[in-house]
Amino acid sequence: MTESTRLAVAFLILVGAGSAAAEDLSLEVSHRARALHPGEVVILEVRVSERGAAPRATAFGKSIRMFPAEDGSLWRGLVGIDLTVEPGKVPVAVQATAADGAEVRKTYELAVLPKQFPTRRLRVAPRYVDPPPDVLARILREAEDVAAIFEVSSAERLWSGGFRTPVPGPPTSSFGRRSVFNGQPRNPHSGTDFRSGAGTPVRAPNAGRVMLTGNQYFSGNVVVLDHGWGLYSYFAHLSTIDVAEGDLVARGEVVGAVGATGRVTGAHLHWTVRLNEARVDPLALLELFPDATPLD
């Protein structure tokens, strides 16, 4: 957008809000994303005409934390479109307070398009399709433990800059696939699998705090990282765990190794990303925030 178009847009917003003074605070909202589909990450960008007027935003009933991207006039925040969001217009409420105390509000719309995820059919040990009754309580508890972690949007943003791929192995296009295990439908695949041999080090895609380590029935050995501001990484099927709950890890630090624990057909890395509880494709993060650090 040229500067003159930008000014024209700002003027229209002012007229629309019924304001008279040309120097009033104005908001210009845009977004960047691979696509507006279920499972995508959206970078919301808000340009404010008053430097330092921090905008606030809400989408899907969650507050979207914004951070300054330039000199205090451009702000960014992340919106996650959950795997199961129905296509349609999603309103994003944006507001900011001017230096004189005036509130400016704007509604931006994300037009979410439908996406059909393919089905994958897998064969696993029968105990992972029809678990024996004595492990049902364990499965429920493990699901609740993880859900309770994802519910919290930590106040401190630990992630910054680019996200690096956790293993050198290539990703598979497995995100969102409907999963049929031994002929029986199960939950859609809420992460992306990477082909990597057992023992390959798994590195933190960005800085974070270790929230959970341990062995789970379906996911095998897991590590959950809190990157802050509602963004989490969850690694499953590890052979070893190299961090402890409470540890702070830097981008690139080894958290464990690729394995074949839990409900798997073979060794691989499973990486789930949660953003304000939305299940989003980790590959979207990698594409929107590329990291130039070479893999080793």
Ligand SMILES: [Zn+2]
């Ligand atoms: Zn997986």
